[in-house]
Amino acid sequence: MLVFVGSNSSRSINEQLTKAVLKELNVTHTFLDLKTLDIPLFSEDLEREIKSPKGIVTLKEQIDAFEHIFITTNEHNGNLSAFFKNTLDWLSRADKSFLQGKKVFILSTSNGKRGGLGANESLQRLTKSFGCEVYESYAFSSFSENFNKETQQITNKDFLQEIDDKLNRILKS
Numbered sequence: 001m002l003v004f005v006g007s008n009s010s011r012s013i014n015e016q017l018t019k020a021v022l023k024e025l026n027v028t029h030t031f032l033d034l035k036t037l038d039i040p041l042f043s044e045d046l047e048r049e050i051k052s053p054k055g056i057v058t059l060k061e062q063i064d065a066f067e068h069i070f071i072t073t074n075e076h077n078g079n080l081s082a083f084f085k086n087t088l089d090w091l092s093r094a095d096k097s098f099l100q101g102k103k104v105f106i107l108s109t110s111n112g113k114r115g116g117l118g119a120n121e122s123l124q125r126l127t128k129s130f131g132c133e134v135y136e137s138y139a140f141s142s143f144s145e146n147f148n149k150e151t152q153q154i155t156n157k158d159f160l161q162e163i164d165d166k167l168n169r170i171l172k173s
Contacts, residue, residue: 001171004059006084006123008035013143014116017109018043018072025164029070034087042089047066055085056090063091063098070169072107075119077148078099091132098162105170107163108139109147115139134173136166 003022005015022029037055040046052060063069074081080088091098108116108124117139127135140146140163146156154160 001027001068002032002062003027003029003070003072004032004034005072005074006081006119007072007086008081008083010035012074013111013147014072014074014107014109016149016152017140017143017147017154018070018107020138020147021160021163021167022155023105023152024154024160025068025167027167028061030066032059032061034083034170039087039090041085042093044045046101047060047093052094053090056087056094059087060091060094060098062100065121067101068103068104068105069099070107070167072109073116073119073123075108075110078118080119080122088097088126088130097131102134103170104132104135105141105167106135106137108137109141109143111143113141115141115143134170136170138163138166 005018007014038053039053106120106125108120110116120137120139124137148155
């Protein structure tokens with residue numbers, strides 16, 4: 001399973017949650033840190049000049065190599081962050097159907113009760129337009145109340161079980 005987080009924050013709660021899920025559920029995976037990829041701000045002028053940035057080529061190659069994709073999205077003002085939206089814009093220009101045939105799990109969190117649901121729902125809609133037909137999603141609400149930042153563990157075991165159930169549905173589909 002290929003795993004990446006749509007946040008460029010060095011203290012991303014979405015990345016903390018993702019890594020805890022992977023560890024606690026012992027998921028075999030390859031983690032790709034989008035922050036390390038060279039992905040400039042999208043513009044049609046730049047696209048004409050370079051076609052596709054090296055970071056997008058790398059990301060697309062990784063997506064192509066896996067059947068299962070685990071994406072965690074952060075939320076800014078009820079939507080995808082500019083960093084992640086930019087990444088998706090470049091990917092879709094390289095190949096509009098870059099998720100064709102992929103099985104995707106979408107996770108989000110925030111300190112609010114909706115758990116980043118706005119961004120999660122936006123990404124659900126986009127995954128369909130990028131060719132994905134099979135996906136599961138989970139919005140992990142009230143991060144600070146359900147996650148121990150010191151131990152980097154999920155304290156709400158019901159949430160962890162729900163995530164495990166959804167991940168297993170994707171892995172078995």
